[in-house]
Amino acid sequence: MASFVDRVIVHATGGNGGHGCVSVRREKFKPLGGPDGGNGGDGGSVILRVDGQSTTLLGFHHSPHQKAPNGEPGKGDLRHGFKGQDLILSVPDGTVVKDRRGNVLADLLGEGTEYVIASGGYGGLGNAALSSQKRKAPGFALLGTPGAEHEVELELKSIADIALVGFPSAGKSSLIAAMSAARPKIADYPFTTLVPNLGVVQAGDTRFTVADVPGLIPGASQGKGLGLEFLRHVERCAALVHVIDCATLEPGRDPLTDLDALETELAHYAQDIQDENQDTVPLTERPRMVVLNKIDVPEARELAEFIRPDLEKRGYRVFEVSTASHEGLRQLGFAMAELVAQVRTEDEPDETDTQSQVVRPEPVRGRRGENRKGFTISREDRGGEPLWHVRGEKPERWVQQTDFNNDEAVGYLADRFAKLGIEDELFRTGARPGDAVLIGPEDNGVVFDWEPTMVGGAELLGGPRGTDLRLDETNRPTRREKREQFYDRMDAKAEARAELEAERKAGVWTESVDQARGRHLDQRRQDLPEHE
Numbered sequence: 387m388a389s390f391v392d393r394v395i396v397h398a399t400g401g402n403g404g405h406g407c408v409s410v411r412r413e414k415f416k417p418l419g420g421p422d423g424g425n426g427g428d429g430g431s432v433i434l435r436v437d438g439q440s441t442t443l444l445g446f447h448h449s450p451h452q453k454a455p456n457g458e459p460g461k462g463d464l465r466h467g468f469k470g471q472d473l474i475l476s477v478p479d480g481t482v483v484k485d486r487r488g489n490v491l492a493d494l495l496g497e498g499t500e501y502v503i504a505s506g507g508y509g510g511l512g513n514a515a516l517s518s519q520k521r522k523a524p525g526f527a528l529l530g531t532p533g534a535e536h537e538v539e540l541e542l543k544s545i546a547d548i549a550l551v552g553f554p555s556a557g558k559s560s561l562i563a564a565m566s567a568a569r570p571k572i573a574d575y576p577f578t579t580l581v582p583n584l585g586v587v588q589a590g591d592t593r594f595t596v597a598d599v600p601g602l603i604p605g606a607s608q609g610k611g612l613g614l615e616f617l618r619h620v621e622r623c624a625a626l627v628h629v630i631d632c633a634t635l636e637p638g639r640d641p642l643t644d645l646d647a648l649e650t651e652l653a654h655y656a657q658d659i660q661d662e663n664q665d666t667v668p669l670t671e672r673p674r675m676v677v678l679n680k681i682d683v684p685e686a687r688e689l690a691e692f693i694r695p696d697l698e699k700r701g702y703r704v705f706e707v708s709t710a711s712h713e714g715l716r717q718l719g720f721a722m723a724e725l726v727a728q729v730r731t732e733d734e735p736d737e738t739d740t741q742s743q744v745v746r747p748e749p750v751r752g753r754r755g756e757n758r759k760g761f762t763i764s765r766e767d768r769g770g771e772p773l774w775h776v777r778g779e780k781p782e783r784w785v786q787q788t789d790f791n792n793d794e795a796v797g798y799l800a801d802r803f804a805k806l807g808i809e810d811e812l813f814r815t816g817a818r819p820g821d822a823v824l825i826g827p828e829d830n831g832v833v834f835d836w837e838p839t840m841v842g843g844a845e846l847l848g849g850p851r852g853t854d855l856r857l858d859e860t861n862r863p864t865r866r867e868k869r870e871q872f873y874d875r876m877d878a879k880a881e882a883r884a885e886l887e888a889e890r891k892a893g894v895w896t897e898s899v900d901q902a903r904g905r906h907l908d909q910r911r912q913d914l915p916e917h918e
């Protein structure tokens with residue numbers, strides 16, 4: 387027996403980004419023509435998209451693992467790698483996406499609505515894109531990052547204007563088959579219908595959808611029969627139609643008891659779900675009608691006529707039909723159309739309902755405690771030694787992009803870290819050179835021995851943040867010292883002058899100081915070559 391598939395687990399893996407390429411242009415007479423390695427292409431994403439043609443999640447039951455293609459690596463001569471194509475998975479309208487803990491991630495309503503389960507990795511830059519004024523010919527390229535990997539649970543909650551509810555074999559599938567183009571399986575055993583069938587009915591100018599859901603039995607809200615598996619489908623329908631079998635020969639069953647049993651189950655279920663969907667009309671308050679089926683059987687017709695007044699007293703509109711002879715179906719169709727039109731005018735759809743939208747998972751950015759630059763540093767102990775744990779979207783991605791066999795690439799990574807301020811932050815939080823630094827998650831990160839020299843900023847090494855050894859070593863004079871030096875100089879000059887004057891007076895010199903300077907300048911002028 388086919389199993390009831392409207393809840394499946396999907397393991398989605400985004401495609402890996404292609405690696406960037408390292409290449410140098412070759413040209414005749416130009417031995418080093420500059421870098422020309424192309425970029426890798428981004429990996430494809432795994433995306434769910436609501437498709438009106440799709441009615442079941444059965445496909446995922448058979449192939450739960452879905453992987454989008456990888457991006458192609460870049461090549462020389464500036465050829466960039468192709469992007470991996472997104473893998474679009476068609477899902478029925480009303481698919482709910484949950485994580486493995488049962489939290490709702492997205493509720494896909496409306497044709498074309500998308501949800502990205504696992505995004506593809508980034509393609510790596512080639513050495514052409516990495517070249518800059520300072521780094522003219524990079525001997526490295528960035529690696530592509532791996533695609534994201536996520537496991538989600540998909541759950542289908544059918545959306546239709548009207549849901550047919552009733553005991554197994556009441557004739558729900560027969561009814562939808564008689565009124566629409568849907569061709570569900572019909573058979574004389576309970577639980578023939580395992581997956582909901584949707585049919586489109588046209589009555590007059592009104593066109594509406596009807597969902598035929600699996601049969602309901604007492605205890606369903608506690609999980610009996612197919613239990614909650616299908617009560618879910620009723621949840622999204624604007625109106626309900628009770629289909630009641632008037633020809634059943636089962637002991638203990640008659641139309642009124644059946645109806646009570648159905649209402650009790652719905653009420654139980656409604657209570658359970660009401661907390662979740664507070665903005666929708668409660669299940670028990672949705673408009674409903676009663677269809678008494680199988681009146682082509684004489685006893686059934688009698689019974690139907692007999693109980694009709696009772697039902698009407700309870701406030702239901704009642705229709706006696708036979709899906710076999712098609713008796714009463716026309717009136718039923720118009721009554722359903724009326725009901726639908728009434729519901730539709732009551733709640734005009736908001737704009738968001740008609741527009742298809744793209745739902746993306748929350749970006750990793752802005753995690754709690756992260757600083758403005760997008761990373762956190764926390765101190766952990768590992769065997770008595772401190773371990774500085776760095777988390778953040780950027781630093782983690784940069785590590786993934788680095789080819790650790792290439793020193794130049796490692797240097798580039800170090801530059802990026804320093805630029806982001808990780809270096810400064812490590813100093814600030816009290817890390818010491820030689821300490822272990824873990825970047826990324828515990829199980830999948832990269833551990834470095836921290837060597838600030840490698841990263842620049844080595845001069846900060848000796849002292850704590852705010853002090854700089856260079857400052858202590860220099861002897862730039864203060865203003866006061868400068869003034870003192872000036873006076874010293876002046877004094878010395880005055881002394882020398884006085885001494886000279888004294889010597890001149892004593893007759894050691896035959897000319898004054900000024901005369902001597904003038905003579906000296908004349909001499910210099912004569913020595914200079916003539917200008918032409």
Ligand SMILES: Nc1nc2c(ncn2[C@@H]2O[C@H](COP(=O)(O)OP(=O)(O)OP(=O)(O)O)[C@@H](O)[C@H]2O)c(=O)[nH]1
Nearest residue numbers: 554555556557558559560573577578579601709710
């Ligand atoms: N005589 C008669 N038999 C009917 C009529 N409608 C349905 N049946 C029969 O009732 C049986 C059950 O019909 P289904 O339409 O499969 O019933 P269902 O409510 O979809 O049942 P589940 O899918 O098991 O919940 C089938 O053998 C039908 O041929 C009717 O109007 N008259």
Ligand SMILES: [Mg+2]
Nearest residue numbers: 558559578579
């Ligand atoms: Mg059925």
